[in-house]
Amino acid sequence: MSSKRDALLKSAKKLLWERGFEATSPRDIQDASGAGQGSFYHHFDGKLDLAATALEEVSIEMCELASELLDETVGGLDRVERFLVQQRDGSKGCRLGRFAMEASISEAKLRGPIDAYFRHLETLLVEALADAQRKGQLADDLMPADLAQMIIATVQGGFVLSRARRDKDAINRSGAAAMALLRRATKTR
Amino acid sequence: MSSKRDALLKSAKKLLWERGFEATSPRDIQDASGAGQGSFYHHFDGKLDLAATALEEVSIEMCELASELLDETVGGLDRVERFLVQQRDGSKGCRLGRFAMEASISEAKLRGPIDAYFRHLETLLVEALADAQRKGQLADDLMPADLAQMIIATVQGGFVLSRARRDKDAINRSGAAAMALLRRATKTR
DNA sequence: GTCTATAACGTGATAGAC
DNA sequence: GTCTATCACGTTATAGAC
Numbered sequence: 001m002s003s004k005r006d007a008l009l010k011s012a013k014k015l016l017w018e019r020g021f022e023a024t025s026p027r028d029i030q031d032a033s034g035a036g037q038g039s040f041y042h043h044f045d046g047k048l049d050l051a052a053t054a055l056e057e058v059s060i061e062m063c064e065l066a067s068e069l070l071d072e073t074v075g076g077l078d079r080v081e082r083f084l085v086q087q088r089d090g091s092k093g094c095r096l097g098r099f100a101m102e103a104s105i106s107e108a109k110l111r112g113p114i115d116a117y118f119r120h121l122e123t124l125l126v127e128a129l130a131d132a133q134r135k136g137q138l139a140d141d142l143m144p145a146d147l148a149q150m151i152i153a154t155v156q157g158g159f160v161l162s163r164a165r166r167d168k169d170a171i172n173r174s175g176a177a178a179m180a181l182l183r184r185a186t187k188t189r
Numbered sequence: 190m191s192s193k194r195d196a197l198l199k200s201a202k203k204l205l206w207e208r209g210f211e212a213t214s215p216r217d218i219q220d221a222s223g224a225g226q227g228s229f230y231h232h233f234d235g236k237l238d239l240a241a242t243a244l245e246e247v248s249i250e251m252c253e254l255a256s257e258l259l260d261e262t263v264g265g266l267d268r269v270e271r272f273l274v275q276q277r278d279g280s281k282g283c284r285l286g287r288f289a290m291e292a293s294i295s296e297a298k299l300r301g302p303i304d305a306y307f308r309h310l311e312t313l314l315v316e317a318l319a320d321a322q323r324k325g326q327l328a329d330d331l332m333p334a335d336l337a338q339m340i341i342a343t344v345q346g347g348f349v350l351s352r353a354r355r356d357k358d359a360i361n362r363s364g365a366a367a368m369a370l371l372r373r374a375t376k377t378r
Numbered sequence: 379g380t381c382t383a384t385a386a387c388g389t390g391a392t393a394g395a396c
Numbered sequence: 397g398t399c400t401a402t403c404a405c406g407t408t409a410t411a412g413a414c
Binding site: 019020022093097098099102111114118139142143145146147149150153154155156158160161163164166170171173174175176177178180181182184185 | 282308331332334338341346347352354355362363371
């Protein structure tokens with residue numbers, strides 16, 4: 001039960017969220033965790049290995065959170081709304097999506113956990129949207145798969161917009177607007 | 190008419206688009222442009238200055254492109270559609286939005302051109318959406334300002350999703366889904 | 379399992395010749 | 397205005413003692 005390993009992982013998760021992969025050095029992580037060089041390279045193969053391990057844990061945490069928000073006990077569009085209008089801090093980025101524009105995303109070990117999260121989210125949203133269609137809350141000719149992508153993009157792009165505009169609430173206004181459109185897209189006539 | 194200055198700027202724009210700010214070194218730009226250290230530091234104060242100058246030019250180019258796509262000769266929602274369903278290559282990022290998650294976005298010289306582009310885009314979209322409302326193509330109780338943010342977020346998030354999923358068309362499916370929702374959000378009854 | 383010392387390299391920037 | 401040589405520093409990683 002190595003406590004230094006846990007400390008390194010905890011600090012890595014925090015710093016990767018705040019700064020991304022390229023801007024976080026092994027040294028930064030060591031200093032933040034209180035562990036030395038030796039512990040770092042004893043427990044992990046290197047920076048990439050530690051980051052990949054950290055992102056795997058983050059991916060699991062985020063998938064669990066999404067599963068709670070998109071819980072099947074709530075019906076159709078209400079479930080989507082709970083996910084979409086969840087209050088987010090736009091001054092930070094998505095703990096996983098923020099790595100998408102880094103060159104290191106080409107590393108399979110980093111992209112894997114991120115890809116897995118987005119696939120999980122898409123699956124949950126498609127189920128919720130299909131449920132909404134069965135309940136007559138959403139027009140049948142709209143494609144759940146495409147809408148799910150759009151919903152995820154609204155959130156991810158909201159983070160981008162909030163950071164660029166220094167308006168930490170832009171992401172929440174974007175989500176609310178998307179929800180308003182979804183609520184209107186009910187069967188016509 | 191210094192040709193090395195132009196070459197440095199041209200290479201900087203290309204490399205910044207491909208790799209972002211942090212992952213692009215002055216040396217990379219020198220090598221790509223054929224200019225040496227001397228030219229680099231003669232024409233620019235340093236990496237930040239060159240990048241800021243490059244992003245200012247990119248911002249102007251992108252604003253002009255947006256003005257063409259959202260040209261007022263086309264009515265309301267058709268204008269929005271021309272912007273939203275424009276085919277984009279999801280394997281690259283937005284030439285400006287891609288910097289949003291880098292720590293260097295806190296530098297006012299870098300954020301300025303990016304912020305200016307998003308503000309310009311928002312203005313054009315708000316006008317188009319208000320025009321659509323006047324023409325009865327869009328419900329009056331929807332807020333153009335919020336919808337504009339959502340539309341921009343859909344595009345920016347589409348890039349994120351495309352890169353993370355390695356699906357260069359995800360961005361275009363997201364845009365099409367958003368457009369489908371907008372088309373349905375006409376006055377009810 | 380953890381530490382400190384150090385290596386090999388790349389980065390952003392400066393100096394000074396031409 | 398452009399070049400080459402060089403610097404101080406930070407990065408990722410290794411070596412070897414404890």
